[in-house]
Amino acid sequence: MRVVAYYRVSTGAQEKSGLGLEAQVDYVHSAARQQGWEIVAEYTEAVSGTVAPQDRPECKKALAHGLPLLVAKLDRIGRDVGHIADLMKRTSLKVATMPLADNFQLHLFAALAEQERSFIASRTKDALRALASRALEGDASSLAKVARRSETLARGRTPANRAKAGEAVQQRVTTWLDTVQDPVDLCIRKGARTLPQVAQCLNEKGVPTSRGGEWSPMQVKRVMAKLSLSF
Template identity: 70%
Template structure:
């Protein structure tokens, strides 16, 4: 790869599931990251490719990604994990194209490889974040929040219906996966609010409400809800 100044790039956006695609959260957030990076670095986005595909599929096996690569220009993505969480996938792709990451536009190949390794490890942290979110739900219930009480009761009922340890574990895992999936849909919007200048909990809550993004129960954000979600996602100002 050469060190010449990059003026033209091809944007590549990947969402993992149909639900994420329909919500628009993953897509919109990625496009915001890409637009901000292009503007800050003087890059011209000459083409844009979007697809819904699991990150476990190798980039070279994805139709839209192959179209992006065919331009022979650097590929600009919002974050490392939008290419893949698999370090081998990242390494293989870097042999064929220059990769630019919107959230770290000046990263070289070594740094991108390092962050790819961290992104791969991120999957191991999901269970921990889910546990934190469930603890917060129980705390809300203990304070008398009626919706939280009902949510905890529903979870208890689901677990109680399982007569075996295996069934209870399966039900618990399903609840954790639902919570984890929702948390990931708000990660980028909250991160973008912070990047765009929201440096307090009330400011982030206002930003999320202004964007029309609701809480997991369909309501408006409060500073305390923002704090709990940020803690679960390990996001900081």
Template identity: 85%
Template sequence: MEVVAYYRVSTGAQEKSGLGLEAQVDYVHSAARQQGWKIVAEYTETVSGTIAPQDRPECKKALANGLPVLVAKLDRIGRDVGHIAELMKRTSLKVATMPLADNFQLHLFAALAEQERSFIASRTRDALKALAVRAEEGDTESVAKVARRAETLARGRTDANRAKAVEAVQLRVSTWLETVRDPIDLCIRKGAKTLPAVAKCLNEKGVATSRGGEWSPMQVKRAMMALSLSFAS
């Protein structure tokens, strides 16, 4: 069977290193040898996977051959299940890592992969929210992680702007911590000798956490550590 090979590398690191392309070529040619497919043409382009296959110049050329399109992995042709479904109306797809899968099976794989990406994105958002909460409560390790994330996101900005981003995170955390220093210290001085006791004292006084909620013993512990407060003070 004659096929055309299509390779896609994302913009950025994959394009610069060439490793992404090299691995794809290995996958495709190995599968072709094993399955007895003859590669009659190869097309390569650097483009985001969010762009529909039919809108990519090199992919258009591959489709114009009227032959099955062979890719290394399914996400090289597309990450959107809708894009892949539309593509399957025009051609037969062959995937090197799943050489025996037909279009129907590949459609199912694409749907499952999209669902998993959605789950991962949701878990990532939840993890970042939890990290932000811990940072605002004074957990020093979380503060450092938030600062590093801010710096990473700021890459491409000037050094001055990156420094300001990190400084802003630290300032916000330290400012809030200072507002709860005296309430925590007073609770301790009035007889609260355990973390649950301090949490109860703060909640009874109506002192809110950084998120406006009630205190837990763990939140008290983080704040006390950040403020260098102890039950012996």
């Protein structure tokens, strides 16, 4: 079967590092070899997943071939279920990490992924509330963390500004998790079976932690839990 490969990296960290793109190319070409698909063309662009696929210049070129569209992971074509459903009316979609899934199954996966993102956002809010609760109970470590957050949020004196600051923090966490999901998943798929092995794989690839340092097994464990990844 002849297919057209499409890669999307988000604007910002992924676009600058190229790590998201490297993982996607690996996924796509591995799936093509395993399934016997012939990749006749490849298109790449840096654009937000909130933009409909049909409104992206490079995606338009890919769709113009009239062939099945092959992406590394479902969220690379989009994060909006409506956008994905509309795209499936126009072409057959193939996903490297789920090569045997048909359009109906992919639609279900997209809906589940959207729900999972909502759960992640909810868990982040719950964690912040738990931190505040422990601080009120006198936990020294939590008090220090809340103090740092309060100092940052205090720059915006109004409730609206404080709310915006909190949303910005949550958005940065979500964005960073998006940038490391593919590298972590790829390390596991390439044979890493322990937390130290995943940490070593990420460090060898030059993938930085959220603070720009090297990975430790404990950091890997926390990130895998947030991303719902397992061995």
